[in-house]
Structure formats: structure tokens, C-alpha cells
Amino acid sequence: MTGFRRGIxxxxxxxxxxxxxxxxxxxxxxxxxxxxxxxxxxxxxxIAELAREWEPxxxxxxxxxxxxxxxxxxxxxxxxxxxxxxxRTGMAVRLVDERLSTVxxxxxxxxxxxxxxxSRSIVDQVAAVVLLQHAVDLExxxxxxxxxxxxxxxxxxxxx
Numbered sequence: 001m002t003g004f005r006r007g008i009x010x011x012x013x014x015x016x017x018x019x020x021x022x023x024x025x026x027x028x029x030x031x032x033x034x035x036x037x038x039x040x041x042x043x044x045x046x047i048a049e050l051a052r053e054w055e056p057x058x059x060x061x062x063x064x065x066x067x068x069x070x071x072x073x074x075x076x077x078x079x080x081x082x083x084x085x086x087x088r089t090g091m092a093v094r095l096v097d098e099r100l101s102t103v104x105x106x107x108x109x110x111x112x113x114x115x116x117x118x119s120r121s122i123v124d125q126v127a128a129v130v131l132l133q134h135a136v137d138l139e140x141x142x143x144x145x146x147x148x149x150x151x152x153x154x155x156x157x158x159x160x
Contacts, residue, residue: 019043109123
């Protein structure tokens with residue numbers, strides 16, 4: 001295990017209606033679901049509470065770029081959400097490419113016999129698990145943390 005930073009991490013899958021939250025153990029062996037947070041003006045506060053409870057090394061937020069790696073409206077939304085989280089918690093927040101995490105989550109739930117309708121409440125948590133496990137495995141295999149830490153001094157360059 002070259003350069004793996006020991007510590008709990010929270011994985012966050014930001015969606016328009018819900019935010020999935022997952023966590024991993026300090027050794028990064030297994031990511032597990034924590035909860036689905038309804039997307040509202042209190043989402044950041046709830047995730048900040050979870051961060052206080054779990055005391056993670058960092059927060060890993062999925063960055064939904066399209067399959068060509070280009071930014072979309074969802075990418076901008078995830079970046080803004082992650083920046084708010086960083087400001088609110090004072091913790092390191094890492095943005096990690098999550099191109100196929102939701103697709104992978106739906107496939108895993110389908111293969112376990114769940115329909116899309118009865119998976120809706122947990123698919124965001126499963127996507128957060130997929131995202132976080134990918135980030136941890138990448139760090140273990142390369143010795144470098146996945147993604148990039150948000151720099152709060154850097155202002156977003158898009159038009160509101």
C-alpha cells in the first residue's frame with residue numbers, strides 16, 4: 001500500500017433531488033452507504049453534521065462530467081455544492097470524476113433484483129459507495145489521492 005493516507009472518508013453523490021452519502025473505514029477496505037439526504041437548503045447542514053459525527057480525513061464529492069470529459073450543468077452544480085461544503089465544514093473536499101457511478105449503481109441494484117422504482121431511495125447512496133470505493137482504490141494503487149482538492153480562493157469562472 002504505497003502512500004495511502006489512513007482515515008475515514010465520506011463520499012458524496014450530488015443529485016438534483018437527493019444527495020447520497022457513503023463512508024469508508026480508516027483503512028479504505030470497504031465503502032458503505034450512510035444515508036440519502038433530500039436536496040434542499042438544509043442539505044449542506046445535514047452533511048456537515050455527518051462530517052462532524054464521522055470525523056473524516058476528507059469529503060469526496062463526485063464530479064459528473066459527460067462521457068467526453070466535458071462539464072455540464074450538473075458539473076457546475078456539484079462544484080458549487082462542494083465549495084459550500086468546504087466553506088461550511090472547513091474540511092478538505094476533493095472532486096473526483098464520477099462518470100459512471102450512478103449507471104454502475106443502477107446496474108448493481110438491478111442485478112440484485114430491485115426495480116428502478118424501488119431503488120430510488122437508495123440509488124444515490126449506492127452511487128456514493130461506488131464513487132468513494134473507486135477513489136480509495138485509486139489512491140491505494142497509485143499512492144496519489146484521486147481528484148483535486150477544492151481551492152476556495154479560486155472563484156468559479158462560469159456565469160450564474
